[in-house]
Amino acid sequence: MPKIAIILGSTRPGRNGAAVAQWVFDIARRRTDAEYELVDIDDYRLPLLDEAVPPSLGQYAQPHTRTWAEKIASFDGYVFITPEYNHSTSGALKNAIDFLYAEWNNKAAGFVGYGSAGGTRAVEHLRLVMAELQVADVRAQVALSLFTDFENFSTFTPAEHQTEAVNTLLDQVVSWSTALATVRAA
Numbered sequence: 001m002p003k004i005a006i007i008l009g010s011t012r013p014g015r016n017g018a019a020v021a022q023w024v025f026d027i028a029r030r031r032t033d034a035e036y037e038l039v040d041i042d043d044y045r046l047p048l049l050d051e052a053v054p055p056s057l058g059q060y061a062q063p064h065t066r067t068w069a070e071k072i073a074s075f076d077g078y079v080f081i082t083p084e085y086n087h088s089t090s091g092a093l094k095n096a097i098d099f100l101y102a103e104w105n106n107k108a109a110g111f112v113g114y115g116s117a118g119g120t121r122a123v124e125h126l127r128l129v130m131a132e133l134q135v136a137d138v139r140a141q142v143a144l145s146l147f148t149d150f151e152n153f154s155t156f157t158p159a160e161h162q163t164e165a166v167n168t169l170l171d172q173v174v175s176w177s178t179a180l181a182t183v184r185a186a
């Protein structure tokens, strides 16, 4: 059974991302097609990238990099929960992604964005990043609006149809994660 990480990509005190990630995880764990785990990048206390050697060479020197690498390597696919900051993803998530390379390769990913325009611009940027990391990004996407899926831009009250959107996203992430296992095995 594939292992899928739901990666919480914001670290701001009072972040909306915590409620979004928990909601996605609660939907996911009712399913029986994969093993899901919530991964909060804030728990890994990653500094700004402090590895001397580019991650693609896989020579990690710092203990925090090794801990993060071990966690990310343990999954077959990912669901990134991303805020939109200045029309992109958070600096914290981009930094956490940049720390590693091989651990991401030949895996699948889907995105849950949130912001005034559903976090769509953040997700578009992440899709470009995924290509460089050899991650297959699925088409289905969850776009949560600060206007209609939150009250006062801070209390998460997702519209009913968003649950189906999460399940469609998970269907595609599980499918591609499973398929890519053959590439990783080769």
Ligand SMILES: Cc1cc2nc3c(=O)[nH]c(=O)nc-3n(C[C@H](O)[C@H](O)[C@H](O)COP(=O)(O)O)c2cc1C
Pocket (backbone or CB within 6 Å): 010, 011, 012, 014, 015, 016, 017, 018, 083, 084, 085, 086, 087, 088, 114, 115, 116, 117, 118, 119
């Ligand atoms: C630094 C910063 C920049 C932001 N820029 C955008 C933006 O470009 N577009 C947008 O829709 N929302 C923007 N927002 C609003 C965030 O999407 C919203 O505050 C969201 O809740 C942030 O996620 P978080 O609460 O998990 O940190 C910005 C918020 C911050 C803190």
